[in-house]
Structures are given as structure tokens and as C-alpha cells.
Amino acid sequence: MARRGHRPSQAPASRPRFYGRHAVLAALANPERNVRKLWGTREALAALDIPPVIPITYADAADLGRLVPGDAPHQGLVAEVDPLEEIWLGDLLQQGEGDQRPLVVLDQVTDPHNVGAVLRSAAAFDALGIVTQDRHAPPESGALARAASGTLETVPWVRVVNLARALEEIAEAGFWRIGLTGHAKGTLAQVMGEGRIALVLGAEGEGMRQNTEAHCDELAKLPISPKVESLNVSNAAAVALYAIAVRG
Numbered sequence: 685m686a687r688r689g690h691r692p693s694q695a696p697a698s699r700p701r702f703y704g705r706h707a708v709l710a711a712l713a714n715p716e717r718n719v720r721k722l723w724g725t726r727e728a729l730a731a732l733d734i735p736p737v738i739p740i741t742y743a744d745a746a747d748l749g750r751l752v753p754g755d756a757p758h759q760g761l762v763a764e765v766d767p768l769e770e771i772w773l774g775d776l777l778q779q780g781e782g783d784q785r786p787l788v789v790l791d792q793v794t795d796p797h798n799v800g801a802v803l804r805s806a807a808a809f810d811a812l813g814i815v816t817q818d819r820h821a822p823p824e825s826g827a828l829a830r831a832a833s834g835t836l837e838t839v840p841w842v843r844v845v846n847l848a849r850a851l852e853e854i855a856e857a858g859f860w861r862i863g864l865t866g867h868a869k870g871t872l873a874q875v876m877g878e879g880r881i882a883l884v885l886g887a888e889g890e891g892m893r894q895n896t897e898a899h900c901d902e903l904a905k906l907p908i909s910p911k912v913e914s915l916n917v918s919n920a921a922a923v924a925l926y927a928i929a930v931r932g
Contacts, residue, residue, distance in 0.1 A: 699765060699767075700764075700767065700824045701751060701763065702763045703751075703752045703762045704757060705759045707763075707826070707829035707832070710835075711763055712734065716837075717766070717768060718765065720764045720765060721739050721741070722739070722761070722762070722763050722764075723740075724740070724743065724762065725742070725761075727760060728759065729742065745758075748762050756830075768824070773815065776842050777854065779812065779840075780813075781857075784880055785810055786812065786880070786928050787812045787854060787881070788811050788815070788882075788921060789850075789851065789884040790816045790885055790886075791820075791847060791892045792821075792886065794820055794822055794887065795888075796822040796831065797831045799821065800829065800830065801918035803832040803835045803836055804832050805918065805925055806839045806921075807835035807839050809928070809929045810929070811839065813840035814839060815841075815850055816842075816847075824836065848898075848899050851882070851896070851900070855882075859879075860901050861901045861902070862876060862902045863885075863886075863903045864883065864885050864903075865891055866891075866913075870902070870903075871907050872906060872927050873927060874904070875903075876927070876928065878931070881928055883924050885920060906924065
């Protein structure tokens with residue numbers, strides 16, 4: 685396929701270590717993922733069908749704990765992996781031609797747990813993929829992969845250099861760009877219509893930047909109780925994706 689449109693970022697190529705059963709098993713099952721090394725307890729490794737080309741080191745739980753951040757729940761498995769190959773936005777948009785799958789755009793959401801949780805919700809509600817900036821988004825990591833619970837391997841993630849230009853390309857592909865913000869007048873249900881939706885969310889606290897809001901077709905809010913000032917960005921994404929999925 686000819687690559688087209690907004691080019692992906694050139695993220696530094698470092699090798700993250702994934703831990704926990706969901707993240708490691710999903711990495712092993714992904715033909716696009718290169719697993720370099722695998723550490724595990726004998727019990728955990730005995731249950732796996734591991735390709736013979738992957739080097740294996742047997743280790744006890746305490747040794748595995750030294751391979752990952754403190755108190756990380758490794759569940760007897762740690763894998764060193766190569767980051768996935770960069771995806772072009774134009775290729776992702778082409779994959780979604782002819783269907784109604786929503787797209788999730790994150791503006792400077794830097795917490796790996798939030799991005800991982802958004803990936804999980806994107807998988808649950810069959811989103812086309814997520815789009816982030818390269819410089820203000822977390823790299824692939826063990827924490828992110830664990831929060832994503834295996835969906836880092838299945839949900840396309842596009843990193844772009846310029847989010848405003850990417851939003852222009854998304855609009856040209858036929859998406860209605862809806863930015864979620866508490867100061868919007870209408871709710872998501874009131875403004876989303878029946879077309880293809882690109883859901884745009886900003887960082888918790890700061891929200892979307894002004895230039896990002898300017899590249900949205902509509903702004904919308906979720907009808908939350910006044911007892912709560914706002915939702916965590918990953919919770920807001922889950923609620924919004926559900927609303928899109930069940931719209932009449």
C-alpha cells in the first residue's frame with residue numbers, strides 16, 4: 685500500500701519491558717511485535733507456547749521484580765520487546781473507509797495509565813484507532829501495556845508531529861470532529877449526529893489546547909452531576925465511546 689498523508693513521528697527506538705500475563709501474552713500473539721527476550725517463573729512459562737527463536741531465562745519472582753519498576757505486578761512474566769512499527773495516519777483512515785468506527789484523538793495526554801485505559805476502551809467499543817502527538821504522549825512501556833490489558837497489540841496507535849494538521853486530514857476523510865470539554869453548551873448526544881466521529885480529548889486539568897479546539901467541528905460535554913467537577917480522561921473516553929456505540 686502506498687503510504688500517504690500525515691507522516692508518523694520518529695519516536696526514539698528504545699526497548700520497553702512488558703510485564704503481566706495480558707501484556708506479555710498479547711505481545712507474543714501479535715505477529716507485528718518482535719519479542720526479544722522473555723523471563724519467567726517455570727510455572728508461568730510452562731503454560732506458554734513460545735517460539736524457539738525467543739531467548740528464555742527462568743527466574744524466581746524476586747529476580748523478576750528487579751527487572752520491572754518497584755511493586756509492578758509481573759505475574760511471573762517479563763518480556764523485552766521492540767516498539768511497534770510506526771503507522772501512517774492516511775493508512776489508518778483508509779482502513780476505516782466505508783464503516784462507522786469512531787477515532788479517538790488525544791491532545792497532550794501524557795499519563796501512560798490513561799493512554800493504556802483509553803486503548804482498552806477503544807478496543808471494547810471497536811474504535812478505528814487512537815491518534816496522539818509524538819512529543820506529548822507516553823512511549824510504549826510496561827505500565828502502559830499493563831493498563832491497556834493486551835489492547836496495545838490490537839488497537840492501531842498513530843503518532844503525529846502536528847495534531848492540528850492531523851485533525852485537518854481526519855476531517856478530509858469524512859469525520860465529524862467533536863472535542864469534549866466542560867465549557868461546551870451542548871451534550872455529546874445533542875451534537876454528535878449520525879456521521880463518522882473523531883472524538884478529541886485533552887489532558888486532565890488543562891483540557892484541550894485552544895488550537896486543538898479550533899480544529900474541532902463541535903464542542904460537547906458529558907451530562908455529569910455537579911457533585912463532580914470532571915471525569916478522568918480515560919473514563920470520559922469510555923463513556924463517550926459507549927454513547928457513540930449506542931446512538932439511535
